[in-house]
Every structure is written in C-alpha cells, then in structure tokens.
Amino acid sequence: MKIQETVLWSDSTIVLAWIKKPLNQLQQYVRNRIALIQEQTSEHRWKHVRSQQNPADIISRGQLPEYLQNNPLWWSGPEFLNREKYEVDVPETIPDEELPELKSMVTVSNDDGLLAHFHKQSSFRKIQRVVGYILRFAKNCKKKRAERELGTHLTVSELRQSTETIAYVVQQFHFADEIKRVVTNQPCRKLGNLRPVYVNKLLRVGGRLDRSQLPFENRHPIILPDKDPVVRLLVQQMHIELLHVGQTGLLNAMRQRYWLLNARSTIRFITRRCVRCFRTSPTTTSQLMGNLP
Structure with missing residues (x-):
C-alpha cells in the first residue's frame, strides 16, 4: 500500500x-x-x-x-x-501574549518585527540610514524614472523622516494602548500628565506652549520610552555628537525634539558607561590615614 x-x-x-x-x-x-x-x-x-x-x-x-x-x-x-471524510477540529488561535516560552520581544505585528531588527544594531545612525534608504526605495517605486531620487547620500528631509519612522515603530510597540486612548479621546493611564496629542502618527507632548513662537518640534516633542534599546542608542549618539556633553546639557539638547520618560536616569545610565568620559574624568583615590601615635 x-x-x-x-x-x-x-x-x-x-x-x-x-x-x-x-x-x-x-x-x-x-x-x-x-x-x-x-x-x-x-x-x-x-x-x-x-x-x-x-x-x-x-x-x-x-x-x-x-x-x-x-x-x-x-x-x-x-x-x-x-470514515473517509471527516471534519478536523480547528483549535482557537492562542495570542502571543498568552503563549508560554516565547521571547518577550517578539510579537505578531510588522512594526514590532521591524523593531526586533532595530534591537540587533549597535548604532542609531546605521538604523537611521537603513530606514532612510528603505523609505527612498518605496517612494521611487511610485515615481517615474526621471523623478526618482538617485543621490548617493540621504538628504536632511529624508533623515528626518527616517527618524520619525523609527519613533513611530518604537511608540507602536510601547504605547499602543496610550495611542488608542488619545485617538478615542479617553484618559491616558501612563502619560496623562503630559497631555499627549497624536499628530502625523506620532505621540507628542501637548503642554501649554502651543501658542508660542517656538518651532513645532520644540512645542510638541516626541514622547519616547526610557528602556528601549533603540532609544538608548539615540541618547548615546547625541552624547557623542555633542562632544560628550554632561548630563544636564544632554538633557536640554534632547528636550528640543524628544520627551524621554525618566530622562535623567536614562541619561545617567548612558553617560556613566561612556569609556571616553571615564578616561577624561577618572575617579580620584584617597589614601587611608595612618594610625594616630
């Protein structure tokens, strides 16, 4: 048989x-x-x-x-x-959050899968350039050959759009429930004191500076979580590009565009692990006093 x-x-x-x-x-x-x-x-x-x-x-x-x-x-x-013909018992699909022995970082959505690839990188600028070229390719596919962007380097607007896309992916992973509440005009649980607003698919700080003459990014900085590896890469990159500025200076620079939750502890975590800062400002050792006569 x-x-x-x-x-x-x-x-x-x-x-x-x-x-x-x-x-x-x-x-x-x-x-x-x-x-x-x-x-x-x-x-x-x-x-x-x-x-x-x-x-x-x-x-x-x-x-x-x-x-x-x-x-x-x-x-x-x-x-x-x-019997030759029989019906197969189809079980209910188990959601990933209820399935045991899964890695905590893995989820089912495409954005979260993209974030998992981000976590494997060691440089924020590398992530920014990769996403920038992906976005350029997607735009060029919709344009005629003569209108396509074929430059070797990314433009400033492309880099900015790439950064906002990365922030969108991070927010969808960490603040999905908060975004849903803001969109449906429900009170937020974690971010209620920031009066968040949802503008162009990004969760931003509401605040009281809406009528000021500051740029839009300064009035409504992007809200970012504190423990995400991509966010820590961003803080580390800004610390290096600002010539290893101190904790207060780095916090003020980040607040120009981003509102990082638990910002002081995250910045302290990054700066204290900076090898160059440790070499230039080593901790002094004090000699033990001898016994009194």
Missing part, C-alpha cells in the same frame, strides 16, 4: 502553536525540541485532536486492565478516522 500522506495528531494547542512559530521566537529549552520536531516531521501535517478522542491520554493517565481490554479507543483509535 502506497502512503500518500502522513498526518500527526496532538491534543496540545500550545505545542501546535509552537510548531508553527519560527525558532528564533522561542526560548532555548522549547526551541531545541521544536527544532527536532520540525526537522523530523517537515513532510507531514499536524492536526488537533480533542483529549477525549486521543488514545495517548488513556495510557498517560492510567487505566485498569479490565477497562483497557474493552476500550475501542485504545485498540482502534478515534472513531472519525474510520
């Missing part, structure tokens, strides 16, 4: 969800075992079977011999497999 198809059954919806996930989204322990399962069952199909129809549950939970002897599920398998 020629076998045309092999179907594997499991009553664990969590395991079936793990098998469908890419390996880089799983924790180490589960990833090693799912990798082995995917390798050995790559040509087979996985389907869900209810626990009441799963013969493996009988032996795993234990059963007396007299009951096992007359148990058709154990000897013949599920009844629906005896």
Whole structure:
C-alpha cells in the first residue's frame, strides 16, 4: 500500500502553536525540541485532536486492565478516522501574549518585527540610514524614472523622516494602548500628565506652549520610552555628537525634539558607561590615614 500522506495528531494547542512559530521566537529549552520536531516531521501535517478522542491520554493517565481490554479507543483509535471524510477540529488561535516560552520581544505585528531588527544594531545612525534608504526605495517605486531620487547620500528631509519612522515603530510597540486612548479621546493611564496629542502618527507632548513662537518640534516633542534599546542608542549618539556633553546639557539638547520618560536616569545610565568620559574624568583615590601615635 502506497502512503500518500502522513498526518500527526496532538491534543496540545500550545505545542501546535509552537510548531508553527519560527525558532528564533522561542526560548532555548522549547526551541531545541521544536527544532527536532520540525526537522523530523517537515513532510507531514499536524492536526488537533480533542483529549477525549486521543488514545495517548488513556495510557498517560492510567487505566485498569479490565477497562483497557474493552476500550475501542485504545485498540482502534478515534472513531472519525474510520470514515473517509471527516471534519478536523480547528483549535482557537492562542495570542502571543498568552503563549508560554516565547521571547518577550517578539510579537505578531510588522512594526514590532521591524523593531526586533532595530534591537540587533549597535548604532542609531546605521538604523537611521537603513530606514532612510528603505523609505527612498518605496517612494521611487511610485515615481517615474526621471523623478526618482538617485543621490548617493540621504538628504536632511529624508533623515528626518527616517527618524520619525523609527519613533513611530518604537511608540507602536510601547504605547499602543496610550495611542488608542488619545485617538478615542479617553484618559491616558501612563502619560496623562503630559497631555499627549497624536499628530502625523506620532505621540507628542501637548503642554501649554502651543501658542508660542517656538518651532513645532520644540512645542510638541516626541514622547519616547526610557528602556528601549533603540532609544538608548539615540541618547548615546547625541552624547557623542555633542562632544560628550554632561548630563544636564544632554538633557536640554534632547528636550528640543524628544520627551524621554525618566530622562535623567536614562541619561545617567548612558553617560556613566561612556569609556571616553571615564578616561577624561577618572575617579580620584584617597589614601587611608595612618594610625594616630
């Protein structure tokens, strides 16, 4: 008899969800075992079977011999497999936030997947240039050949748009609930004291400077989280480009365009780990006083 198809059954919806996930989204322990399962069952199909129809549950939970002897599920398998056509039990999809053993950084949206790539970089300017060239390519695809931007270097407006795109991705990951509340005119939970406004897909500080003569970016700086690796790369880049300015100067420079949550602690975290600043301002050692005569 020629076998045309092999179907594997499991009553664990969590395991079936793990098998469908890419390996880089799983924790180490589960990833090693799912990798082995995917390798050995790559040509087979996985389907869900209810626990009441799963013969493996009988032996795993234990059963007396007299009951096992007359148990058709154990000897013949599920009844629906005896029919040529049967309906497959489709389990409910488990959201990523409820699926165990997933890496905390991984989510299902495209923006969050892009942010995961950002976290692998070591320079904010590199992220900015990569996003800038991607945005230029997307624009050139919509233009005629004669109108396309073909310069070697990115323009100032392209770099600025790239930075705003990065801020958009970061905000969608950290402030999704706050953005939804601002759009629907509901009170915010975390950012209520900043009176946030949502302008051009960016969450900005509202404040009381709307009627001032300052530029728009100074009146409504972009709100950024404090513990995101991309934001810390931005703070580190500004610290270097401002010639390793001190904590107060760096805070004032950032407030021109960005409103960083817990800014002082984040800036202190970056500046204290700057090797060049440590070399130029080493901590002085004091000698121990000798014993009194």
